[in-house]
Amino acid sequence: MRGFMRTALATAAVVLSAPVWAEGSTQDEIARYREMLAEGNPAELLEAKGEELWKKPRGPRNVSLERCDLGLGPGQVQGAYARLPRYFADTRQVMDVESRLVHCMVTLQGFTREEATRNWYSRPGKDSDIEALVTYIGGQSNGVAIDVPARHPEEARMARIGELIFYRRSGPQDFSCAICHGQEGKRIRLQELGKLTTRAGAGTAMANWPSYRVSQGAVWTMQRRLIDCMRQARWPEPEYLSDSVIALETFLQKTASGTVMQTPGIKR
Numbered sequence: 001m002r003g004f005m006r007t008a009l010a011t012a013a014v015v016l017s018a019p020v021w022a023e024g025s026t027q028d029e030i031a032r033y034r035e036m037l038a039e040g041n042p043a044e045l046l047e048a049k050g051e052e053l054w055k056k057p058r059g060p061r062n063v064s065l066e067r068c069d070l071g072l073g074p075g076q077v078q079g080a081y082a083r084l085p086r087y088f089a090d091t092r093q094v095m096d097v098e099s100r101l102v103h104c105m106v107t108l109q110g111f112t113r114e115e116a117t118r119n120w121y122s123r124p125g126k127d128s129d130i131e132a133l134v135t136y137i138g139g140q141s142n143g144v145a146i147d148v149p150a151r152h153p154e155e156a157r158m159a160r161i162g163e164l165i166f167y168r169r170s171g172p173q174d175f176s177c178a179i180c181h182g183q184e185g186k187r188i189r190l191q192e193l194g195k196l197t198t199r200a201g202a203g204t205a206m207a208n209w210p211s212y213r214v215s216q217g218a219v220w221t222m223q224r225r226l227i228d229c230m231r232q233a234r235w236p237e238p239e240y241l242s243d244s245v246i247a248l249e250t251f252l253q254k255t256a257s258g259t260v261m262q263t264p265g266i267k268r
Helices: 002-016 020-038 043-055 097-107 113-117 129-139 153-167 177-181 199-206 222-232 243-256
Strands: 086-088 093-095 186-188 191-193 211-213 218-220 265-267
Touching: 043 129, 086 153, 093 097, 093 153, 093 243, 097 113, 097 129, 097 222, 129 218, 153 177, 153 243, 199 243, 218 222, 222 243
Parallel strands: 211 265
Antiparallel strands: 086 093, 186 191, 211 218
């Protein structure tokens, strides 16, 4: 494994230092590098940790998350991620995998919301239980088609709000999601930017999350990815689990419906 990782990292160094004029060959090398890394995706270690956390009694009530209802019934994890976000009658809210997971940590295990979300993303030397759990849950939808039809009135409302956010120009740079992701053939530096308004484009973006981000050396969840996108667009940065992020997820998952999930993925 160590030898493989040295080879993969060496390949990454060559790819990331390639000159712009070699764009065609560089894209081929990026694809080859991703294939190499996928054979020993570091996210698999986090996925195993997430399964352990899911089954382990924790929190003030010393219970596991195995009774958590992600939308398919208590404890049913297989295929659940591919059907989120969705409306939950017990909270009267549309929730994504992360907001629902935090809800279960609070209501089942007895954590406070602050405790459950304190380390919602990893930092150097500090792992995130949320990221591990989401990676495990996401992996249980591997090979399952995304199915977020947004038929419930609240789901349809959130999808419409998400679409409005996608096209809204805002911030000091008068920027929108659609500027980068609303046309074919867009790229930033050597990174191709998918057209997220089509099923194929949205599927490419959504079917691989959570993903191991090579440039960060960490697994990112969809919440973290979208919040970071908004930050880079110089928008006011939304809070973790905010309705705006869940609405955008609902719109993108609805658009990507029918695409088969392959997660955890590998991203730049």
